[in-house]
Structures are given as structure tokens and as C-alpha cells.
Amino acid sequence: xxxALNTLYVMTEGAYLRLERETLVIMxxxxxxxxxxxxxxxxxxxxxxxxxxxxxxxxxxxxxxxVVWLNEHGRFQARVEGGVNGNILLRQAQFRxxxxxxxxxEVAKAFxxxxxxxxxxxxxxxxxxxxNKDDKKALTKAANALAINLRNLEFAESLDSIxxxxxxxxxxxxxxxxxxxxxAMRKDFHYTKRSRRPPKDAINALISFxxxxxxxxxxSALETVGLDSQLGYLHTVRPGRHALALDLLEEFRAVxxxxxxxxxxxxxxxxxxxxxxxxxxxxxxNDKGRKTLLIAYQERKKETLxxxxxxxxxxxxxxxxxxxxxxxxxLRGDIEAYIPYLHK
Numbered sequence: 142x143x144x145a146l147n148t149l150y151v152m153t154e155g156a157y158l159r160l161e162r163e164t165l166v167i168m169x170x171x172x173x174x175x176x177x178x179x180x181x182x183x184x185x186x187x188x189x190x191x192x193x194x195x196x197x198x199x200x201x202x203x204x205x206x207x208v209v210w211l212n213e214h215g216r217f218q219a220r221v222e223g224g225v226n227g228n229i230l231l232r233q234a235q236f237r238x239x240x241x242x243x244x245x246x247e248v249a250k251a252f253x254x255x256x257x258x259x260x261x262x263x264x265x266x267x268x269x270x271x272x273n274k275d276d277k278k279a280l281t282k283a284a285n286a287l288a289i290n291l292r293n294l295e296f297a298e299s300l301d302s303i304x305x306x307x308x309x310x311x312x313x314x315x316x317x318x319x320x321x322x323x324x325a326m327r328k329d330f331h332y333t334k335r336s337r338r339p340p341k342d343a344i345n346a347l348i349s350f351x352x353x354x355x356x357x358x359x360x361s362a363l364e365t366v367g368l369d370s371q372l373g374y375l376h377t378v379r380p381g382r383h384a385l386a387l388d389l390l391e392e393f394r395a396v397x398x399x400x401x402x403x404x405x406x407x408x409x410x411x412x413x414x415x416x417x418x419x420x421x422x423x424x425x426x427n428d429k430g431r432k433t434l435l436i437a438y439q440e441r442k443k444e445t446l447x448x449x450x451x452x453x454x455x456x457x458x459x460x461x462x463x464x465x466x467x468x469x470x471x472l473r474g475d476i477e478a479y480i481p482y483l484h485k
């Protein structure tokens with residue numbers, strides 16, 4: 142399990158990865174920059190213009206080591222992996238569940254219950270930490286509004302109703318994003334509204350990049366346990382879309398994505414100079430900003446917490462894998478319900 146934490150991120154433009162005996166070698170400007178034993182790596186993520194030898198690509202496929210290419214903004218481009226793994230009986234159960242309206246609603250509700258509960262936790266934590274009376278009041282009010290959405294979720298009778306509650310909760314949550322940022326940092330980091338392609342401010346650029354990293358981890362986790370990451374229950378299924386990975390991502394957006402973004406901003410680890418502000422209004426992380434973010438993301442994944450369901454200490458980076466296994470157990474009929482991850 143711990144190998145799942147060992148993701149190598151390569152973001153140097155023009156880097157070339159090749160195989161040398163039992164090691165991965167990173168070449169930069171035709172010189173050996175780094176050499177890493179293959180058995181230390183669970184997956185490889187290449188950002189931007191990074192290439193790989195055919196021999197290394199084949200070895201990764203043989204070892205079951207996934208290689209993912211993202212563009213410089215964190216958007217998915219390609220994925221290389223070996224043959225399909227997992228239990229066909231599990232995937233059959235997954236597909237049957239998707240044709241069962243009652244099960245689909247139950248699982249979709251669980252994903253959104255996790256999202257609302259965890260988003261509320263982030264608001265409440267920010268309210269406790271705030272020294273500004275008005276900010277504290279606004280954040281508490283938003284947390285109370287999400288509690289109402291969470292109660293109403295129980296009575297939702299359709300996917301559209303669930304999505305409506307999620308959309309309303311997201312609006313309330315993001316309306317208070319500025320109040321979760323320390324006043325001294327708000328001049329450089331001011332949130333207006335959610336924008337994705339392209340991001341229109343530094344906060345959107347930061348959280349979109351984090352969501353892309355988390356989505357890749359969710360997809361890998363689902364496929365590791367043998368589930369089809371494209372067949373979801375909440376998100377609409379369409380060609381090329383990893384709907385189930387997006388479903389699972391909902392539980393982690395606030396506590397693993399937004400919380401890390403806020404920490405980096407409030408501690409001054411990410412600055413305005415870590416972004417490129419381009420003509421047309423788009424804002425993107427530059428090389429230094431991406432490096433800072435990736436280091437922080439990897440360090441965060443190594444931290445431990447007590448999983449509320451397992452009641453044992455685990456690394457944060459294993460949370461998507463654990464939730465994927467809980468989902469697989471539910472779909473196989475081993476447990477009565479899928480229980481989302483609820484952060485404390």
C-alpha cells in the first residue's frame with residue numbers, strides 16, 4: 142500500500158526519462174540529473190514537455206506502474222499503463238449497480254454527503270481560526286447553511302435534486318472563500334467566482350491544479366482495486382470522462398484541495414510572483430509555483446491521521462485508495478452501505 146504514495150513528478154521542460162538496469166534516469170540537457178530505483182516508484186506524473194524512452198515505458202507497463210502526462214496547467218493529456226487488472230465480477234457488480242436507480246441514488250448521496258460535511262468542516266475551522274468578528278460570523282453562517290443542505294440531502298429523490306443541493310452548497314461555500322484567507326494576503330489573492338478553463342485568478346489556478354492532482358490519485362485508486370473509473374453514479378457518463386473518479390473526488394476537494402491551497406496562501410508559501418498573469422485574463426502557476434505546490438502536496442500525502450471508519454492511523458495519500466476499497470466492498474455486497482470519508 143505504501144508504494145501508492147511514491148509518485149514521481151517530473152516538471153522540467155525538455156526532461157527525458159530512460160531505463161538503466163533497475164533504475165529510472167532523468168536526463169536534462171543530455172546530462173544525468175537524477176537516478177531513482179524503480180522499486181521505489183508507484184507511479185510517474187509528467188508535467189509539460191517531458192518525454193520517455195520506449196524501454197522505460199514498456200517496463201512501467203510490465204511492473205503495473207502508471208505514467209500520466211499533464212499539461213503545464215495540470216490538465217490531463219494522456220495515461221500509459223499495462224493490461225486491465227482487477228476482478229471482472231467486481232466490475233459486473235459496478236455496472237449492475239449503475240442500472241439500479243435506488244443504488245445509484247444511495248451512492249450519489251454518500252459522495253455529496255461527504256463533500257458537504259467536509260466543506261462545512263473547512264468553514265468551521267476557518268471560523269475558529271479567524272480573528273475578525275465579521276469573518277467569523279460569515280463563515281459560521283455559511284457552515285450552518287451547509288448543514289441545512291446536508292439534512293435536505295436525505296430527502297432528495299433524484300440525481301438532479303442531489304446535484305441541485307450540491308450546486309447550492311458550492312455557491313455558499315465559495316462565496317466565503319475570501320474570508321478563509323488572512324486579511325494580509327487578500328490583496329494578492331482575491332476570489333471572485335469559480336473559473337476553470339482558463340482560471341481567471343490565482344486562487345482558481347491553485348485549486349484547479351490541486352483538483353487535477355487529486356483526480357489522478359482517485360482514478361488510480363479506483364483502478365487499483367479493480368473498478369472502472371469511467372462508470373460513475375453522480376457525474377454523467379460520457380466518452381473519455383472518468384465519472385467515478387470525479388464522484389470520489391467530491392469527498393476530497395475541500396479537505397485535501399482547498400485546505401492545502403489556503404494553508405499555502407496564509408503561510409506565505411505561495412506568492413503572487415508564483416503565477417503568470419497573461420493577456421486575456423488567464424492566470425496560471427509558473428514553474429516555481431508548480432514546484433512549490435507539488436512539494437507541499439507530496440509532503441501532505443505523507444502526513445498521518447486517524448481514519449474514522451478504520452480507527453487506525455494512515456497516511457493521507459492512502460485515503461482515495463481506502464475509499465475505493467470501501468466502495469468495492471459495498472458493490473460486492475460485503476457491507477450494507479458506502480460510507481464516505483468524513484474529515485475531523
